[in-house]
Amino acid sequence: xAGTREQAIFEAAIKLGALYHQFVGTPVSPETAxxxxxxxxxxxxxxxxxxxxxxxxxxxxxxxxxxxxxxLKGIMLTADVVTQVGTSCCHARLERRGDYPxxxxxxxxxxxxxxxx
Amino acid sequence: xAGTREQAIFEAAIKLGALYHQFVGTPVSPETAxxxxxxxxxxxxxxxxxxxxxxxxxxxxxxxxxxxxxxLKGIMLTADVVTQVGTSCCHARLERRGDYPxxxxxxxxxxxxxxxx
Amino acid sequence: xAGTREQAIFEAAIKLGALYHQFVGTPVSPETAxxxxxxxxxxxxxxxxxxxxxxxxxxxxxxxxxxxxxxLKGIMLTADVVTQVGTSCCHARLERRGDYPxxxxxxxxxxxxxxxx
Amino acid sequence: xAGTREQAIFEAAIKLGALYHQFVGTPVSPETAxxxxxxxxxxxxxxxxxxxxxxxxxxxxxxxxxxxxxxLKGIMLTADVVTQVGTSCCHARLERRGDYPxxxxxxxxxxxxxxxx
Numbered sequence: 001x002a003g004t005r006e007q008a009i010f011e012a013a014i015k016l017g018a019l020y021h022q023f024v025g026t027p028v029s030p031e032t033a034x035x036x037x038x039x040x041x042x043x044x045x046x047x048x049x050x051x052x053x054x055x056x057x058x059x060x061x062x063x064x065x066x067x068x069x070x071x072l073k074g075i076m077l078t079a080d081v082v083t084q085v086g087t088s089c090c091h092a093r094l095e096r097r098g099d100y101p102x103x104x105x106x107x108x109x110x111x112x113x114x115x116x117x
Numbered sequence: 118x119a120g121t122r123e124q125a126i127f128e129a130a131i132k133l134g135a136l137y138h139q140f141v142g143t144p145v146s147p148e149t150a151x152x153x154x155x156x157x158x159x160x161x162x163x164x165x166x167x168x169x170x171x172x173x174x175x176x177x178x179x180x181x182x183x184x185x186x187x188x189l190k191g192i193m194l195t196a197d198v199v200t201q202v203g204t205s206c207c208h209a210r211l212e213r214r215g216d217y218p219x220x221x222x223x224x225x226x227x228x229x230x231x232x233x234x
Numbered sequence: 235x236a237g238t239r240e241q242a243i244f245e246a247a248i249k250l251g252a253l254y255h256q257f258v259g260t261p262v263s264p265e266t267a268x269x270x271x272x273x274x275x276x277x278x279x280x281x282x283x284x285x286x287x288x289x290x291x292x293x294x295x296x297x298x299x300x301x302x303x304x305x306l307k308g309i310m311l312t313a314d315v316v317t318q319v320g321t322s323c324c325h326a327r328l329e330r331r332g333d334y335p336x337x338x339x340x341x342x343x344x345x346x347x348x349x350x351x
Numbered sequence: 352x353a354g355t356r357e358q359a360i361f362e363a364a365i366k367l368g369a370l371y372h373q374f375v376g377t378p379v380s381p382e383t384a385x386x387x388x389x390x391x392x393x394x395x396x397x398x399x400x401x402x403x404x405x406x407x408x409x410x411x412x413x414x415x416x417x418x419x420x421x422x423l424k425g426i427m428l429t430a431d432v433v434t435q436v437g438t439s440c441c442h443a444r445l446e447r448r449g450d451y452p453x454x455x456x457x458x459x460x461x462x463x464x465x466x467x468x
Binding site for chain 1: 254255258259275299300305308318333334
């Protein structure tokens with residue numbers, strides 16, 4: 001079956017798909033972006049095999065509607081997720097590429113000194 | 118058409134429906150519940166006619182799954198929303214009633230000294 | 235407390251907020267819009283006090299991304315919800331108004347011959 | 352960088368994470384489960400590199416609330432997704448395992464006769 005490297009990739013991708021579809025549509029503004037970033041990071045960090053999550057919401061894309069706020073769009077999000085299965089790690093990223101919120105594997109690596117917990 | 122009291126009711130209910138379906142399913146634990154409460158409160162506070170939002174997630178209902186976390190269920194949420202349209206205010210609440218996440222109008226009142234902004 | 239007319243308004247607004255935040259972000263194309271409309275209509279029809287739901291997703295707003303599909307945005311949605319509490323009915327609508335997905339009370343009326351079930 | 356097999360794994364996992372967090376919380380009953388299954392399948396089939404999606408919602412887990420319906424929980428869902436990148440295919444599954452909605456790689460294989468589009 002799948003090795004630990006492949007499982008780390010699998011787990012990282014789940015997290016990107018999950019956070020995207022859980023939070024897109026949330027009302028947001030430059031003033032509230034920070035609390036939303038924190039909530040996304042902390043919630044996704046709970047999921048299996050996650051070592052690190054970094055979330056950045058691009059304030060510059062927030063165009064105010066007639067009531068003065070925006071909604072979280074996928075292309076506003078940059079999300080880095082690092083998963084670890086056994087000693088295999090995967091760093092994956094969600095990042096805007098033109099008008100598409102692209103999800104990609106950034107790097108896979110072994111970390112002997114940091115066993116799975 | 119609808120008066121300001123009815124519009125305040127209408128607006129309060131939108132917020133309860135919105136927050137429920139935006140955030141149910143989010144991974145949560147007693148350690149992360151606070152950041153999720155903050156994000157829900159701040160995001161819903163951006164929506165039109167909102168004067169106040171209070172969010173409480175019941176930690177005692179969080180049963181750990183095999184990976185040690187829970188997911189936000191509707192019955193974990195207590196949400197109080199106060200809206201104001203003109204001088205009419207509506208206080209509505211989402212709160213567990215048995216196994217159902219009930220949404221209800223708590224009170225409508227006039228607040229002459231607090232004009233709509 | 236609130237009368238049946240106000241409760242019908244309250245219930246209609248919950249449904250609009252709910253469907254918006256449940257389904258925004260769903261991948262969609264002109265070919266799949268029909269099945270998404272059906273799923274939204276049937277799911278919201280289950281909620282309390284709903285008499286009728288009509289959902290229309292505007293295909294003309296679907297701009298293909300690099301992979302050939304779109305995502306459901308709030309401004310693509312026209313949703314009509316009719317609720318009934320006792321003999322009081324409320325018809326509310328979500329509809330694009332410029333760049334904002336506006337939710338409004340269309341009409342409230344009494345329907346003596348159609349008691350609450 | 353990652354090979355096509357790993358990319359197929361990555362893409363399959365995104366879809367499982369996406370569908371889970373997009374649709375969990377949707378009102379559902381045995382009568383409406385079929386339209387929800389169709390909408391999930393068709394929407395996820397639009398995403399990149401998807402060859403096949405099968406969705407099954409377990410009606411037997413639907414306990415009626417006081418208003419006679421249920422909400423979609425993760426453990427009600429069985430989802431099979433097959434992705435293809437180049438000639439590499441990945442079949443992944445979301446399926447209940449006790450009280451946890453487990454996502455797993457079922458099988459990776461090469462399909463020379465079915466090139467990527």
